[in-house]
Amino acid sequence: MKKRGNFLFVEKNNDTYTISMTPELQDDVGTIGFVDFILEDHFNTGDPILNLEASKTVLEMSTPLAGKVVERNEVLTTEPSLLNSAKPEENWVIKLTDVDESEFNNLEDA
Amino acid sequence: MNQHEQLDYLIDYLLNEQSDNKIFFNDYKQETLEDKFELFRGLCNVRAPQPISEDFLKIHDDFLTHWNQDRTLVSLEDLPAIQDQLYLWQGDITRLNVDAIVNAANSRLLGCTQANHTCIDNIIHTRAGVELRLACEEIIQTQGRKEPVGKAKITKAYNLPANYVIHTVGPYIDQRGLSPLKEHLLHSSYRSVLELAEEHQLKSIAFCCISTGEFNFPNQRAAEIAIKTVQDYLTETKSTMKVMFNVFKDKDLAIYQSILEQKE
Structure with a gap:
């Protein structure tokens, strides 16, 4: 199941929630040239998760859900423009677990 | 001398x-x-x-x-409030004797680097003095990256009559126009400035029309977002901060007047 929050997609697979780029966000920021992960193990809703510098803007991305980080898309650090990809397996940012399901259910449908 | x-x-x-x-x-x-x-x-x-x-x-x-x-300075005490805690004044923001003035910065945060350019970032840095760029450079060096849109940073105001300058980078609007993200980021600039001002226990703050100059945000929509964000913040937090909307252009004065003078 896929939802939207804070201008990002959140896709739920069992207990894992993957946060990724929306096409609208990709259009708004332009080509991404630099990313810097916030290296925390746990995020509260609205916490910054990543800073990016792109052709059209400099943006601090914040998480639409609270949860524990299980994986980061580390390859973005060397290939930030993967965030401009249309493929969900390339344009994801982090995967969370320990997410409150009702918080996810309250997000807007994608 | x-x-x-x-x-x-x-x-x-x-x-x-x-x-x-x-x-x-x-x-x-x-x-x-x-x-x-x-x-x-x-x-x-x-x-x-x-x-x-x-x-x-x-x-x-x-x-x-x-x-x-040597110029006539303007304090909130000299002005009538247009609504509870809210003030509207047209003129040069560097004449304001308030706790903090808001600068519409860009992501480098270093102030306008174009000689004698007439943007607000230029006049604030010029009249504050060369110390302001040095202070901003230190913030950027410490942060290790450019300043994101919709956040806020505070510095002293150096030689200005105000005590502090709060710097925020508003969203830039290109030929594709507004988007929900850009509207959200403008809201976020106002909100971040207010929160930072509160953290520093400031009593009065003057906002410029963030993003409406060089950054092309449509004036009417920008004013709506500015006023709503400030009103919601004051109501929600019960803050006693006095907030001035400082406008420079006649067009913005008319827009702010028409929104703020509506009876609730």
């Missing part, structure tokens, strides 16, 4: 310091005080954030303090 002598000294120092730039300033006249101020301003605008001598700063601060205070 009188003001002419002070400016001559400052100009001479800056020209020697940046000899590569000298040629760009050949056409500047140096007859009246205003001519000299424009040359001084241009030289400060293009100056890289590097250390500067104590002797220079002493004369520079003395000159700017007087240059700024």
Whole structure:
């Protein structure tokens, strides 16, 4: 199941929630040239998760859900423009677990 | 030293310091005080954030303090509130004697680097003095990356009548126009500034029309977002901060008046 929050997609697979780029966000920021992960193990809703510098803007991305980080898309650090990809397996940012399901259910449908 | 002598000294120092730039300033006249101020301003605008001598700063601060205070300064006490805690005033933001003024910065945060450009970032940095760019450079160095849109940073206001400058980078609107993200980011700029001001226990703050100048945000929509964000913040947090909307253009004055004078 896929939802939207804070201008990002959140896709739920069992207990894992993957946060990724929306096409609208990709259009708004332009080509991404630099990313810097916030290296925390746990995020509260609205916490910054990543800073990016792109052709059209400099943006601090914040998480639409609270949860524990299980994986980061580390390859973005060397290939930030993967965030401009249309493929969900390339344009994801982090995967969370320990997410409150009702918080996810309250997000807007994608 | 009188003001002419002070400016001559400052100009001479800056020209020697940046000899590569000298040629760009050949056409500047140096007859009246205003001519000299424009040359001084241009030289400060293009100056890289590097250390500067104590002797220079002493004369520079003395000159700017007087240059700024020789104008009629404006305090909230001089103005009628347009709504509870809210004020509207048209004019040069650098004349405001409030706790903090808000600067519409860009992501480099270093102030406008175009000599004598007429944007707000330029006039705030010019009249605050060269210390402001140095302070902003330190923030960026510490942060290790550019300043994101919709956040806020605070510095002293140096030679301005205000005590602090709060810097925020608003969203830039290109030919594709507004988007929900850009509207959200403008809201976020106002909100971040208010929260930072509260954290520093400021009593009064003056916002410029963030993003509406060089950044092309449509004026009407920008004013709606600005006013709503401030009103919601004050209601929600019960803050006692006094907030001024500082406008420069007649168009913005009319827009703010029409929104703020509506009966609730």
